Amino acid sequence: MKTIPSIEKFMTTSPRTIEADVTIAKAVKTMSEFHVRHLPVLDGGKIVGILSDRDIKMIESFTEVDPEKTKVRAAFTEEPYTVSPKAPISEVCSEMASHKYSSVLVMDNHKLVGIFTWVDALNAMHDLMETRLK
Secondary structure (H helix, E strand, C coil): CCCCCEHHHCCEECCCCEECCCEHHHHHHHHHHHCCCEEEEEECCEEEEEEEHHHHHHHHCCCCCCCCCCEHHHCCEECCCEECCCCEHHHHHHHHHHHCCCEEEEEECCEEEEEEEHHHHHHHHHHHHHHHCC
16 A cells, blocks of 8 residues: 655645735735735744635625725734644645645744645645556
8 A cells, every 4th residue: 555645745835925914905916916815924924824815805895994904914814724744645634624724834843835725635636546546
């Protein structure tokens, strides 16, 4: 039986990040420009959370919110799910499904080295099915 690969094989390396004090409008622009739906959030260079397109849609639904003035810190999710690059993909996907996480931050020695999203999970599943089940 083949070993289960680690998350580092399928993660997106060097993900785009955003500072907590940037406006929501800037976050939307960054997501659009780089075709991403998740941005790890930094405060003073330290990971403090994750901002998803879902977080943005929710905060923009409030009538008193001005995306040009409201900061990312008002919308991001604190304490994101993090894993080591060596974490088995099966465990990561199980945890994501169990808690309905749409992304995982991959940290190595307290440094962000990647992000793994449900799209990455689908690509991994495709790859594993093509290479291991044929």
